[in-house]
Each structure stands twice: as C-alpha cells, then as structure tokens.
Amino acid sequence: MRTPADTRFLVNETLALFSRLQTVRSFSLSTPMVLAAAVSAPAQAAINAHLAHVAFDLRRKLLEFVRWLKGPESRSLSAAKTQARYVLLKLRFNNLLDQVDIFGDVLGQRSEHGTGTWVAGLDVLAEDALALAGGYYTPPPLICFLERGHGAAIRRARTRLPGGDLSPVGVIQIPRERMVGSGIASSLIHEVGHQGSELLDLTSSIRAELEQLIANNTAEAALPWQLLSRWLNEILSDCWAIGHLGITATYGLLSVVSLPSYFVFRIGTDGPHPFPWIRVKISLALGQALYPDPQWAALNQQWNGLYPTNELSTDKQALIRRLEAVLPVFADLVLSHRPKSLRGQRVGDIFPTAGRRPEQLRAHYDLWQQQPYQREHCAPSLVFAVVGQAKADGRISTQDEARILTHMLERWALNRARNYCAVPPALPVSPSSSTLTLKPRTHAPRIKH
Template identity: 85%
Template sequence: MRTAADTRFLVNETLALFSRLQTVRSFSLSTPMVLAAAVSAPAQAAINAHLAHVAFDLRRKLLAFVKWLHSPESRRLSAAKTQARYVLLKLRFNNLLDQVDIFADVLGQRSEHGTGTWVAGLDVLAEDALCLPGNYYTAPPLVCFLERGHGAAIRRARTRLPGGDLSPVGVIQIPRERMIGSGIAASLIHEVGHQGSELLDLTTSLKQAIEKVIAEGHKEDALPWQLYSRWLNEILSDCWAMGHLGITATYGLLSVVSLPSYFVFRIGTDGPHPFPWIRVKISLAFGALLFPGPQWAALSQQWEDLYPLDELSADKRDLIHRLETVLPIFAELVLSHRPKSLQGKQVADIFPVAERQPDQLRALYDTWQQHPHLRELVAPSLVFAVVGQAKADGRITTNDEGRVLSHMLNRWALNRARNYCAVPAAPAPAIPSLQTA
C-alpha cells in the first residue's frame, strides 16, 4: 500500500509540474519582432490555439490527479502504480515543451534584424507555391526558419508532433547558407512539394501507375521502375519546384548536390533519395518536357562534364544506363498522370507552366529592367523564376541577384503585414490562453 509520505511526495511533484506549466506562455506575449517579420495571422492563431489546447488539457489532468491522490480509490493502489500514473503526466509535459521548442525555433529568429523579415518573405513564397488554382485542397499555414547545415526539411502540417498531437502548421527548415539567392527558392519549393504531394495523395496513385507499367511491359527490367517508385516522394518534390521555377529549380539542385564524386555516385537502392547524379538528370527531364528549349541539353552536358561516368565500375555504369533509358517515359508518366484528387487534370496542369516558358521569363526580365516596380505585382515564385533564368543566361550578377531578392523578400513581408492590419481581427478561439492555462 502507499504511505502518507508517498502521497505527499507525489502531490508536491504534481503541483510543481503544474507551477512550471504556468510559465508556458503564448508566443504573442513572449516573442519580440517587428510586424513585418511575424508569421501569418492564420499561422500565429493556429500555433497559439494548439499549444493552449494542449496546456489546458494537461492542467486539467494534473489537478484531477492531485484530487485523485486524496481519494479512497487511489489508496488501494501501490506507490509504484501511482508513480507510473504521475510519470505519464510528466512525459506529457515534456512533450508540450518539445512542441514549444519546435515553434520557438521558427519564431525566435524573427527578432533578428534583417533576417526576420527575409524569413517572413519566405513564408509568402512558400504559401504562393502551395496555393494551386482549382481548389484541390485547403492549404494549411506554412512557416519557415533558417538552420545551419546543408539540407532543407519540412515537418508537414497534420503530421505527428512529440506526444502524438497533429501539427497545426507546416514548418519548413531552410539552410542559412543559401540566403539570399535564387537557389533558396528551389530548396523551399521542394519542401512545399512534400506538403502539396501529400495533400493530393500523388505518391500513392503514381506508385500504382508504375506497378501497372511494370506489369504490362517492363517485367524483364523492372529495377529502374522500382527505384523510381522508391524515390517518388523526393522526385515529386523536385517536380513541384521545376513546375514553379523552371531552370532555377535545377540550378538550385546543383548547388545542393555538388559534392565529391564519391557521394554523387553513391548509389543507395534502399533510401528515399535518388543518388545525386541521376537526381539532376531527373530534374532536367522534367524541365525539358515542361519548358522545351536548348538550355536543358546544354546543362545536361555540363553535368556530365563535371561528373563523367568513365571511372565508374561497370555495374554502376550499367545501372545508370538503365535508369536513363526509361527516364523520358517515367517523366512523361508523372506529368501526364491524372489522379482522382486532380478531378481529371494532369499533374502538369497544376503548375503555372504556360506563363513561365523561358522566352517569357526573359521578356519579363527586360520589362522589369525598365520598370522595376512591376516585380511587385506578380507571384513571388514568378519573381524567383525570372531572376533565376536571368542568372542562368548570365544576364544578372550575383550581387544584383541578392539585392533584388532581398528587396522583394522584405516587400512581400511588409505587404502581408499591411494586409493583416487592414483586415478586422477574427474572434479569438474559444480555448483558454496559454498564460491562464
């Protein structure tokens, strides 16, 4: 049986946990930033409401546990079993702190001078790349933050947070070293593609289409198709970036996968990522279909010059040849695929391909040279596509690229802040605030 000392100890520990829970405050009260650097109003509301809900539920459980400890029913349990119940509450508290830290990473750097508004501008770019014409889904709020390291990543909205709760927003991690250049858009929209592909359930339906292709005509050499199927999540995200950015997507990818040859040709057949050499080739294949022109063949030859196949083993050269042989058919299959979620449309139809052909991007760049203010009237992803095409053509210097994109990120952040200030505030959610939870 449990002793009075055991009960006193558990009551004190639970109340101490309750006291620490009171220090978890709304980010609206604890995160300083200029208005333009703030996350979107829907994202801010979703994050605060989510954390308030978790905190309030935990507060209720802690108080109920203290009350239960003094009940006759609880005295029939041993100290060990009572301690086990307390530990579950403590773990839940730690889950809440883990969730707070995830969103604190997003919001904390918004107070950095300059960086905060740039990141807010990236939020606008991300939301632009996720919002498709056609109302195929309800796009969740997206928020970005910068992190050290080489790769980008996303914690998709409606996936599990520590403790099992669903994330109210998509959280996109972007490498700080890629700020600011057109390559940042390739990384960012690739991650947006993970969210969009999931909302459209593209991976599942395309895997079924690939299985059908294998069954109907490629049984004898199924391995290339099986590998493309295994890599499909990453391939679709690269396709998403290509559909919005054109050749800017491939150049951004090149900056990520330009590694020592050992890693470029490190062929792992059991992971989710295509090995870098073929990943660039896949991007080029999508580009050639969506935005026809001579630049793709030239860039393909440049990639082969940078990473020739001559010194590879016969086995690696053979596998690469087999992958390249079916690549045009595979790329066509992806772009012409008509999943149920697209209501009869092809995958290629969801991207703004018609307005982003290379010659049109070049013409826009010429117009903007004479009338720079016109850049502010178009979608953020189009701005990156135009600037990236100009860079690929050698028409803009790196310094000018950074200057233009820095200005536009600040402008998008400021415009969003002004728009939210002009709209009457929505009623607060019917959930107790964190500071009172």
C-alpha cells in the same frame, strides 16, 4: 498500500508540475520582433491555439489527478501504481515543452535584424508555392527558419509532434548558406512539394501505376522502374519546384548536389533519394517535358562535362544507361498522371506553366528592366523564376540578383504585415479556460501568377 507520505509526495509533485505549466505562455508575449518579421496571422493563431489546447487539457488532468489522490477511489492502489499515473502526466508535460521548443526556435529567429524579415518573406514564397488554382485542398499555414547545414527539410503540417499531437503548421528548415539567391527558392519549394504531394496523395497514386508497369516487365527491365518508384517522393518534390521555377529549380539542385564525384555517383538502391547524378538528370527530363527549350540540352551537356561517367565501373555505367533510357517515358508518366485528388486533371496541369515558359520569363525580365515596379505585382515564385532564368542566361550579376531578391523578400514581408494586422491575444492562464478568442483578419491581396 499507499501511505499518507506517498500521497503528500505525489500531490506536491503534481502541484509543482502545475505551477511550472503556468509559465507556458503565448508566443505573442515572449517573441520580440518587428511586425514585418512575424509569422502570418493564421500561423500564429494555429500555433497558439494548438499549444493552448494541449496546456489546458494537461492542467485539467493535473487537477483531476490531485482530486483523485485525495479521494477514496485511489486509496486501494499501491504507491507504485499511483506513481506510474503521475509519470505519464510528467511525460506529457515534457512533450508540451518539446513542442514549445520546436516553435520557439522558429519564432526566436525572427528577432534577428534583417534575417527576420527575410524569413518572413520566405513564408510568403512558401505559401504561394502551396496554393494551387484548382482548390484541390485547404493549404495549411507554413513557417520557415534558417539552420546551419547543407540541406533543407520540412516537418509537414498534420504530422506527429512529440506526444502524438498533429502539427498545426508546416515548418520548413532552409540552409542559411543559401541566403540570399535564386537557389533558395529551389530548396524551399522542393520542401513545399513534400507538403503538397502529401495533401494530393500523389506518391501513392503514381506508385500504384508504376507497380503495374513493373509487374508487366521482366526483372531486368523492371529494375529502373523499381528504383524510380523507390525515389518517387523526392522526385515529385523536385517536380513541384520545377513546375513553379523552371530551370531555376534545376540550377538550384545542381548547386546542392555538386559534391566530390564519389558522392555524386554513390548509388544507393535502398534510400528515398536518387543518387545525385541521376537526380539532376531526372530534373532535366521533367523540365524539358514541362518547359521545352534548348537550354535543357545545354545544361545536360554541362552536367555531363562536370561529372563524366566514362571512368565508372562497367556495372555502374550499365545501370546509369538503363535509367537514362527510361527518363523521358517516366517524366511523361508523372506529368500525365490523373489522380482522383485532381478531379480529372493531370499532375502537369496543377503548375502555373502557362505563364512561365522560358520566353515568357525572359520577356518579364526585359519589362522589369524598364519598369522595375512591375515585379512587385507578381507572385513570389514568379519573381524567383524570372530572376533565376536571367541568371541562367547570364543576364544578371550575382550582386544584382541578391539585391533584387533581398528587396522583394522584405517587400513581401512588409505587405503581409500590413494585411495581417490582427495579433492573437495572450494565452490565458486560468485552468478553466478552454479556447482562445481570435480577432478577424483582413484578406491578403491578390497576386498575379
């Protein structure tokens, strides 16, 4: 049986936990930043409402637990069993703190001078790359942050947070070392592609088609397709970047995977990523299919010169040849696929390819040379595509590239701040409260794709 001392201990511990829970406040009260560096109003509202819901639910459970401890229903339970119930509430509190830290790390960075507005501009770029003209889904809010390291990553919206709650926003981690240049867009939109592909269920749909193809081939002929199927999730994200950026995406990828030859040719057949050498080749095949131009063959030749295969083992060379042989067919299969989520449209149709052929990007750059203000009316992903194409053509210096993109990131952040002028209110501290009342926001301006 449980003693009165056991009850007093658990009541005191629960009320202490309740007091600490009161310190979990809205980020609107704790994150100093200039307005232009703030995350979007929908993202702020989603994060604050999510944390408020979790906090209010936990407060209710804590107070109910205290009442239960003091009431007659709990007296028949042992101290061990009541302690087990308290521990579950404590773990839930720690889950909430983990969630606060995840979003806090992102929002705290917005107070850094310069960096905050750059990252806010990247938010706008990410949202542009996720918004499809066909209205195939409701895009969730996206927020970005910079992190040390070589690669990018995403915690997709609607995936599990600590404690099992679904994330209200997508959180994209970008390598700080890539700021500021056109290559940052390649990494960012690749991660956006993970979110978009998941919303459209592209991986499962295309993989089902690949499995039929594999079943109709001999084991030896099926091996390249088996590998491409295993790598499909990452390939589709690369395709998302190419669809928005053209050759800018492939140059950005090339920069990321330019490693010592041992790693470039390190062929792992059990992981989700294509090995770097073939990943660039897949990007080139998709790019040539989406935006035909001699530049893809030139870049292919350059990649072959940087990482020749003639010194590899016979087995590796044979596998590479077999993979290369099927890439044109594979690219066509991916881009021509018609999943149910696209309501009859092909995968290649969802990207803004009509206005982003290489000659069109070059024409944009020529116009901007005479009328720089024109780029401020273009979609962020189009700006990065034009600047990246000019860089690929050797028409812009790295200094001018950084200057233009820095200016545009700050411009997009400032424009969003002007349009999202409503700030979510503070997180209420009353345990009886259950909702946040949010002010309406104005609509974002239309931008040309």
